[in-house]
Ligand code: FES
């Protein structure tokens with residue numbers, strides 16, 4: 093029995109402890125957001141947030157996620173009520189096929205959570221592990237910058253480096 | 257209203273004959289093209305209005321397209337067209353995409369054809385439906401049609417009387433043949449066409465909605481995995497299925513010749529059984545791949561059929577300045593971020609396959625042959641996959657799902673390939689060779705051009721089962737049919753092989769290699785990527801030899817004002833004239849009209865070349881595109897931006913690695929693609945709208961120009977001419993001589 097806390101809900105699951113978290117999210121929990129892309133930590137399509145860190149769920153054994161706070165893209169918002177970052181992705185139309193998108197959003201959310209106003213170069217460096225075949229990198233950067241700029245505007249006294 | 261009537265089925269089945277035209281040899285298609293195309297777009301293939309558009313008694317509107325959403329924003333653009341012409345909100349339109357039981361047969365979603373074929377058909381069907389609704393309302397209300405207006409799903413009279421579309425439509429109103437002409441909503445009344453309507457599929461994709469075939473979960477679904485041979489040549493010598501079959505959850509092990517597969521209750525169980533099975537398999541394989549060190553020599557020596565693309569005089573006039581060059585392109589892959597996936601369900605009588613194939617009707621025909629079922633017993637339904645950019649593993653995975661579903665009737669079987677399977681077994685974009693000679697005179701004119709391009713096939717899509725890889729491995733295999741060159745004017749390896757520039761002595765030949773040293777098929781742009789790279793690089797070489805500037809030289813050889821407009825716009829917006837050349841930086845230009853009949857694109861770029869490493873970075877790109885009437889300008893920009901980044905990745909980083917027997921590009925470290933840190937600083941796309949002009953396919957328009965623009969910019973930056981794709985740091989370094 094493994095206890096997983098996903099998007100604030102606790103699940104007790106009868107699963108193989110070594111099962112990668114990705115399969116538990118998509119299988120037992122029926123989620124769609126985290127995607128299978130490579131299975132070896134090379135593409136980021138499976139990215140979820142675990143205790144504030146972006147994590148490749150294809151590599152993380154379920155047992156290692158037990159008791160930790162797991163957030164998936166489903167936990168940020170819904171199609172009808174998107175989160176600010178999800179709304180920024182829509183505003184910038186930052187997708188083509190959209191297969192990488194959920195992983196991009198979860199990784200970017202982990203950045204926004206620690207630095208609400210990242211610069212473009214900080215965004216690029218942070219997002220580096222995630223791949224997009226459709227070439228939407230620039231729109232993704234714009235979507236994250238959109239949030240960053242909104243934050244900087246709302247916090248005029250914030251330090252210089254946070255509002256570049 | 258959603259059921260398909262028998263007559264409708266018959267009509268759709270009849271339409272099936274037309275798709276074969278895609279793979280016909282050029283002579284047959286040339287005859288086809290000569291026949292008068294009376295109806296616009298794919299109405300010519302499927303003339304009944306209610307094949308495209310149905311209105312229910314409650315006024316609900318359903319639009320049908322035989323094309324598929326591939327991430328290009330097709331659904332949004334089609335809904336825009338239908339909603340505009342029916343004068344309803346886009347939310348009122350339900351769109352059904354490629355499904356052999358429901359939608360017209362529009363062949364493949366490929367070649368940047370969707371707006372021309374399906375968009376044109378749907379727009380005309382919707383406009384004609386509006387007129388029919390208004391005419392019927394006029395009859396019922398005893399008013400002239402001119403006194404009525406269609407609006408928000410009703411037809412309204414000046415006196416306030418109104419009739420809903422659902423009340424008007426009856427059973428037969430739209431069950432009529434389309435007319436050749438339509439009256440579109442006047443430009444000043446338009447609400448949707450030309451607007452940046454947000455993509456209708458994104459809300460689900462940003463928030464974990466079920467958006468992809470990978471997300472489809474059917475009741476009682478089980479999971480299949482395949483064990484693919486480790487090499488093209490590998491044949492199964494022995495396997496011990498006992499260990500895998502004892503694993504928890506395993507429902508079925510399939511051993512059929514060299515084809516191995518498992519079905520298990522859950523996905524992790526299937527993966528574990530697959531790994532166990534793979535570990536117990538022994539294969540015989542032969543070193544039958546070319547020596548990678550001599551790939552291009554091997555390709556040059558393979559027997560080829562010569563296709564005259566433009567059969568003019570190719571000799572160089574005496575006295576002119578003659579240049580000669582050879583360009584080469586490695587094998588490159590589609591590399592979808594999500595490996596191919598499909599779900600099959602066989603109920604003991606009929607087979608249904610959910611697939612991200614680009615052609616559900618051709619796939620259905622191939623599966624009929626593969627599974628020994630009549631066409632009428634197979635339904636293929638498109639569901640989105642990860643961006644495929646051509647013929648990748650989608651159809652093969654669909655075949656896997658079909659075969660596994662047949663092996664375990666009554667339960668839906670979901671198959672997803674592993675990353676390594678996608679990388680090593682998808683059909684690649686063929687390696688290519690170009691040899692060109694050209695001459696310029698003292699007046700800075702190109703006076704002669706002799707060009708030969710050489711490659712394997714650029715389309716080996718299913719039509720028959722022999723193009724489905726699983727068919728090759730069965731105990732009773734179906735061999736891959738001999739590939740054929742795709743017919744002109746679109747062409748395959750010879751796509752865009754003819755320069756649009758006015759050249760008095762012009763000869764263009766295509767050496768089509770029937771052999772495929774590595775499995776090859778359609779990759780975004782087909783031969784256009786390489787041909788435009790070669791042509792636009794060589795044009796720069798000729799301009800330099802003539803002492804002319806890149807922009808002026810191109811303009812001087814073009815008459816088409818739309819071609820000139822994209823060149824002038826891209827150059828101006830980029831700041832070509834006042835360009836400041838920082839150390840190691842350079843500017844490069846390229847122009848093409850995709851397929852010489854679709855979208856026009858002018859493109860200027862800045863690159864930075866690192867002297868130490870030879871590494872090249874695309875710094876910025878400015879494009880101008882003319883795609884005819886722009887339905888959704890931001891959608892066009894998104895595709896051009898994406899194309900620029902993707903093809904910059906092909907150009908700078910990508911080449912399939914292999915040894916004498918196996919593909920070695922098995923993952924993203926052995927086949928690197930562009931990452932965030934390598935993405936340019938900025939890409940600007942200017943859409944030159946042409947209201948009232950036909951839609952021109954745009955999805956592949958940037959692929960060739962970006963390759964050439966990068967090479968031209970490298971030449972500008974460091975004075976060396978790079979003619980091999982990918983342009984690796986090692987080559988650049990060697991060329992600079994540091
Ligand atoms: S699927 Fe996890 S990193 Fe690729």
Ligand code: FES
Nearest residue numbers: 190192224225226
């Ligand atoms: S949008 Fe297709 S992989 Fe990123």
